Amino acid sequence: MKKEKVLINSFRQIALDTIEMVVENAYISQTAKPGQFLHVSVEGHMLRRPISIADINKEKNTITILFKVVGSGTAKLATLTPGMSLDVLGPNGNGFQIDDQQKSTILLIGGGIGVPPLYYLGKTLAEKNIEIISILGFQTKDYVFYEEKFSNLGRNYVVTDDGSYGEKGFVTDVVKMAGDFDSYYSCGPLPMLKAITTKLKGKPGMISLEERMGCGVGACMACVIPTKKSGGYKKICSDGPVFHAEEVSL
Known part of the structure; x- marks a missing residue:
C-alpha cells in the first residue's frame, strides 16, 4: 500500500x-x-x-x-x-485467496455496490479456466449494472427486491437455481452476508465486508469485527476486507 x-x-x-x-x-x-x-x-x-x-x-x-x-x-x-x-x-487490504483454486465451479454472490469487486475476481478466475456462476442482487431495475460483463464470464442471474428486473426476491432465494458449485465468494451489505453464510453454512466460502473506515490502514481500530475462534477482533481495513466465511461473527 x-x-x-x-x-x-x-x-x-x-x-x-x-x-x-x-x-x-x-x-x-x-x-x-x-x-x-x-x-x-x-x-x-x-x-x-x-x-x-x-x-x-x-x-x-x-x-x-x-x-x-x-x-x-x-x-x-x-x-x-x-x-x-x-x-x-x-x-x-487483503483480497480474495485464489491461488489454490484448481479447475472447479465457483459461485459469486454480490449485492448492490458489493457487486464491483466480484467482477475483477470473476474475470481473474475465468482466466484460470474456472467455471463461474454469478448471482447479482439489486433494489430495483434502475440500479442494475454489469449484467452483460458477468454474463460474459458464465451463467448469470439478476435478482431485484421488487421483481422489476430478473428474479424477484433476494440473492438467497436464487442460490438453489445455481445448482452445484465447489465454493463461493460474496460481497454486499451485512444482512445479505449473514443470510448467505447461514444458508451456505459448511460450504467453503469467502466474504468481503463493506464498512465505514477511519484511517484505512489498521491504526485507528474504527472498523473491527469479532472472530469466532480466537475471541478477539480483526481489522476490516487491514486484515480484510475479505475473510473466510467461518472466520468472523457477522
Whole structure:
C-alpha cells in the first residue's frame, strides 16, 4: 500500500446513483489483487472513502472503480471530470485467496455496490479456466449494472427486491437455481452476508465486508469485527476486507 496520485481517464453514470470511474496509475494497476480497495481522499472531507477495485487493465495501467452517491463525500467525487487527479492510498487490504483454486465451479454472490469487486475476481478466475456462476442482487431495475460483463464470464442471474428486473426476491432465494458449485465468494451489505453464510453454512466460502473506515490502514481500530475462534477482533481495513466465511461473527 502506497500513497499515490491517480489520473481520471473516464467517468460515467452506469445506473441510478452509480458512477464508474477509470483511473490511471502504473503501480496500483500492476500490484492490485481482486478484493482490494483504494482509500480515496475527498476535498473538504477529513476521512477518506474506501472504494473497491472493480477491474484492472495492466496493459493500459488503468483501474476501474465504482461508487454509489450516498452522501456529501461521494457527491463531491461525482463532480470530478477526466483529466483531474485523485489522492489515494492503495491497493489496500487483503483480497480474495485464489491461488489454490484448481479447475472447479465457483459461485459469486454480490449485492448492490458489493457487486464491483466480484467482477475483477470473476474475470481473474475465468482466466484460470474456472467455471463461474454469478448471482447479482439489486433494489430495483434502475440500479442494475454489469449484467452483460458477468454474463460474459458464465451463467448469470439478476435478482431485484421488487421483481422489476430478473428474479424477484433476494440473492438467497436464487442460490438453489445455481445448482452445484465447489465454493463461493460474496460481497454486499451485512444482512445479505449473514443470510448467505447461514444458508451456505459448511460450504467453503469467502466474504468481503463493506464498512465505514477511519484511517484505512489498521491504526485507528474504527472498523473491527469479532472472530469466532480466537475471541478477539480483526481489522476490516487491514486484515480484510475479505475473510473466510467461518472466520468472523457477522
